Amino acid sequence: MAGWRAYIEASQRLFTQLEDDLRADSGLSFADYHVLVLLSEAPGQRLRMGELADRLVFSPSRLTYQISSMRRRGLVARESCPADRRGNEAVLTAAGLLALREAAPGHLASVRRHLMDDLDDVEVATLTRVFARLGRRLRADRDASSTHSD
Amino acid sequence: MAGWRAYIEASQRLFTQLEDDLRADSGLSFADYHVLVLLSEAPGQRLRMGELADRLVFSPSRLTYQISSMRRRGLVARESCPADRRGNEAVLTAAGLLALREAAPGHLASVRRHLMDDLDDVEVATLTRVFARLGRRLRADRDASSTHSD
DNA sequence: TAGCACTACTTAAAATTTCAACAACTATCG
């Protein structure tokens, strides 16, 4: 249980530190950055709102707010989905891609400096394995509990 | 870098899940719970606002808000610090201690179920070591940067 | 022992996030 508390505290400090660094040298928030990364990797550089919310672990309304803000700043655009007219897609703009490219090197350096440099190879491998497995399980749990009898 | 993203996503899901469980079976938020734990372990079951904010990784004003809310609900009290009259202490109340005792078993079970059950002993040891070290380093970095030339 | 810089915390206003409806569309069933 001591480990559990160390995990919470260190994670909190880490996220705070990374967000501060990122904001200072690119003007992007952590959330902005992650949206840009996910869109840049998606086919057509576009994703449905629901899909994006799920990957970011954001509530739908939080994502709506996040995307409107990024849209005002020209980082993304919105298009309604041709196949399913209830749906909306967030689309990466040229300005968004540029912002990501400018922010990435500094952010990666910051991740390396605050986190990776502290870890040896075995630790990195363990963390990667553990959190990948945990993520899968938590996703599965959630799917099960929403599909079930609620 | 894949590990890094798995870590963020899984942590987010984990915290969300634990908060939901905790809220559902005790009415406490994650923040409430942590305040109660820290106070219950402190000598005299009381802590200075600054000390508490630091351990929770909360901004000062966020802690002021958090404590006022807990005070309205009778979970903590406030006393001004005799030694330093700028200071204030948050003090655990009997009701606060009771709330913690009622919430703890369920919360621990939830941590076990969502996190610990997924890990073997070596992994737990690694995570504990890694995050303890990381927390120390991030604390040290922050102290260094605030003491320095600003 | 008055002045000045700093510390500890609070407050008010702005930004963000959640929560509880809602609107629009799709899919299924009779």
Added chain:
DNA sequence: CGATAGTTGTTGAAATTTTAAGTAGTGCTA
């Protein structure tokens, strides 16, 4: 078809969190 239920996502209000600006008290120093 036409009603009904379920999806997708948005909106408005309330709750929370941040940011910037206080307020009060401490402590050094001259």
